[in-house]
Amino acid sequence: MLSVLGQVSGGPAVAHGKLLFRPIGPELILVGVALAVMLLDAGYPERHHATLALLSLAGLAAAAAYSLSLWSWTGPTTVLGGMVAADRFTVFFRLVILGVAALAVLLSYQYLERADEVRGEYYPLLLFATAGMTLITAAADLIVVFLALEVLSLSLYLLTGFSFRRLASAEASMKYFLLGAFSSAFFLYGIALAYGATGTTNLAGIAHGLTGQVGPLSLALAASGLLAVGFGFKVAAVPFHMWAPDAYQGAPTCVTAFMSAGTKVAAFAAFLRVFDVAFSPLIWDWKPFVWILAALTMVVGSVLAIAQSDVKRMLAYSSVAHAGFILVGVTAASHAGIQAAMFYLAVYPAMILGAFGVVMVVSGRGERGLTLSSYAGLARRSPLVAAVLALLLLSLAGIPPTAGFIAKVAVFTAAIQSGHWPLALVGVLASVVAAFFYLRVIVLMYMQEPVIAGGQREAETGFDAEPGAVGSLGFVAIAVPALLTLIFGVFPGILFGVLKSASIIRF
């Protein structure tokens, strides 16, 4: 089993030799650019808002180019004393996260301009969060996983409450912070118990220590349970999802788009590495737990989404359900399962970021026009935006020829191959339920008249009929994800080809 999941190379030895900094280049670039943006904002406060956004974009592009150069890294698999992994798995997830961040910058520029909330601290915090996300995908030690998780969470708590004049934003931030801190405590306790069980926090060392162990495994089992709870909070899996709808609804929509896509990718990358590698000797013990988590998450997320009348809340529950689908791939715990989960994690961010992007574009200044009824007749007012949203919703529902369909097929196939056909069945049923609320929005957009209440329509949504009103940046940020879901839906081979070597987790 182990040989399929990863190549164990070496023990927990801490290298005392030369420190190789190249594999953490992307993070160094991101933090450096964050500092530069901060200094630029402090030194030249009269500077154009666009300069800050452009500099952030340039930093993200540089980090992406640097990550790409690590694809052909031939050095040791872990560097900096076994703390950071330098494999293609990392490169893949880094590129996904950097793409998410770049689109989020485009959305944010438009959002901040419109909401009149331009403050120089926004972009550095976004870049810090991105650095935390990319770092967690590379973490080969539980300490680094935890610290990266904290960097990204802390930045996101702040971004969630960034519209401090809106009470909902502050409330969302507070709830997210309290539950996030709570989950961090679980995670830390899990690390402590893992250390107690194996005498190391290094992932390779944990796998090594657990393989040969004959004594009682209760400590290691408790550790894996607590770590799963910690990750469960971060990916918003049921029953640890309570914070997600409130945080997603209250946060500025551009932040919601960023965190719904980015956090999930980052946390799942670490989840895959920790569970399918470090705790792979205990695979038969943690599998039932994750199995139940996956089934509950899919069903509860899909069912609760139906009852929502607020678009952001509906998409939040839909993102909870999608965490369940990705967990199906994790449960399969085979090479095919990892590959399927990775495919899902590449297309899901595009879908959800695009969908929240459309919500942002359609809603007016001050987060108005978020009810489902404000989408009635959108196709008549703005055919292009409606078409983009329709495509993204079809993809989220998992209807061919979109990437969402291929992703769902991939995770369910992997689950069936591993003998989890009941889980696949639950997943298919949940998808059917979920299709209802996605299609409802499409029906509203295309088949209903816009509700005009005494000419209040435009004032309420702040959105005119011409697509030009969307703003070119905002339109790019929603069109790119839509295109990606179509491309990967029609030619999934492109992504699967990349995943062939990227899905081997080395440590």
Added chain:
Amino acid sequence: MSVQEITFVIIAVIGGVSAVRMVTSRNVVHAALYLVVTLAMVGAVYLVVAAEFLAWVQVLIYVGAIVVLLLFSLMLTKAPIGRDTLDNQQRGLAALVGMGVLAGLAFLIQDSFGGSKPITLHQATTEQVGVTLFRGFVWPFEVVSVLLLAALVGAVVIARKDDPAGSRRGPDRRAPLRRGSEATRR
């Protein structure tokens, strides 16, 4: 029982009792002072297991800095101080959950380490801590600094009450960023 074990039991009892008093006391300031005792006892546990450097760091940072910060923030935010400000309706449930966690952990640790022979302590010198910190753990150490920086920026974001749409007063306030639509709206 060795002297070490007796010392540990005394420290543990004091620390445990003040921890319970901390969460049950209804006055915020009293709670903070009980926290001082608990944290100091944790430092004393480090001393018992011969981790001298860690013990002093614990006292300096937690007892010295963090609790003082807590008291200062109570003072500066004018949080209500006095009786009944910390009471809530969940005491019974919280006690139940706390007892459950305690029993679970006690069972877990007893189960895992109960039969094993006592380990021999070796003195952890400051030099060893330093070498570990700056060799094997140099990258986590750097990540912590990024974390603190993000927290610092966040504190500024939260604390700065000024309206970003302009109208800043005083010479120390920054000039507002460009407001594209400001002129048209007003």
